[in-house]
Amino acid sequence: MLNMNDQETYSWQIDLPGFGEREQAILRNSTALVTRVGGLGGPVAQSLAAAGFGRIILAHKGNLRQDDLNRQILMSRKWIGKSRVDCATSTLNNFNDDIEIVSHNANVNDENIDEIICGANIVFSCAPLFNERFTLNSACISKNIPLVDCSMYSMEGRVIPIIPGKTQCLRCIYPEDPANWKRQFPVMGAVSALVAQVGVIEGIKILTNFMSPSIGNMISIDASEPSIEKIKLADKNINCETCNTLMPS
Numbered sequence: 657m658l659n660m661n662d663q664e665t666y667s668w669q670i671d672l673p674g675f676g677e678r679e680q681a682i683l684r685n686s687t688a689l690v691t692r693v694g695g696l697g698g699p700v701a702q703s704l705a706a707a708g709f710g711r712i713i714l715a716h717k718g719n720l721r722q723d724d725l726n727r728q729i730l731m732s733r734k735w736i737g738k739s740r741v742d743c744a745t746s747t748l749n750n751f752n753d754d755i756e757i758v759s760h761n762a763n764v765n766d767e768n769i770d771e772i773i774c775g776a777n778i779v780f781s782c783a784p785l786f787n788e789r790f791t792l793n794s795a796c797i798s799k800n801i802p803l804v805d806c807s808m809y810s811m812e813g814r815v816i817p818i819i820p821g822k823t824q825c826l827r828c829i830y831p832e833d834p835a836n837w838k839r840q841f842p843v844m845g846a847v848s849a850l851v852a853q854v855g856v857i858e859g860i861k862i863l864t865n866f867m868s869p870s871i872g873n874m875i876s877i878d879a880s881e882p883s884i885e886k887i888k889l890a891d892k893n894i895n896c897e898t899c900n901t902l903m904p905s
């Protein structure tokens with residue numbers, strides 16, 4: 657199922673108990689959408705490239721700023737002022753030129769999501785704002801695509817694996833945009849990278865059926881302790897407008 661190049665490249669990963677050539681071939685044939693390539697999305701995309709995802713779609717609007725550099729590990733100081741997705745694409749292609757990167761210099765919104773998500777088998781939401789996270793949630797529910805919602809604040813992070821029809825969606829958990837959520841918040845780059853890696857591991861489990869993804873749970877990460885714990889979520893919210901109106905019958 658795998659060519660000799662992939663067998664060699666991923667030989668240490670294929671050695672994992674329960675993860676073999678079949679699972680590696682699933683990743684090779686998978687497309688992941690990663691929204692934003694910053695403190696969360698950058699390390700997510702890097703680890704997806706390392707794991708051997710065949711195609712990665714990136715979406716992030718705007719140009720690199722100096723104050724991005726404490727956490728946006730796909731960037732470089734010499735690229736300040738350049739498009740973040742172009743920088744991320746260059747770094748990822750340099751790391752692994754055997755994968756396809758599709759980049760959009762745009763943040764997802766209700767107008768562009770159908771184009772950006774096209775072909776994705778899984779979505780990693782690494783957007784800082786709830787309007788983007790809700791857009792991704794709605795698109796994934798309506799198109800039956802698994803969503804790994806990653807978020808962080810200061811020394812804490814959350815990863816929520818969302819399987820349409822099986823788990824709560826983001827709107828079941830957050831019916832409204834939390835009023836106190838701000839665009840800019842304290843970030844230690846190592847903490848956003850930690851949250852990102854937990855998200856990638858869940859995504860690989862979901863796609864390949866390797867081990868047991870934390871379906872129906874929120875993974876709560878507190879780097880100050882440090883602790884990583886699973887918090888069981890309630891069943892789907894029967895009043896959730898997204899689940900009730902967008903879920904395919």
Ligand SMILES: [Zn+2]
Nearest residue numbers: 825828896899
């Ligand atoms: Zn819902």
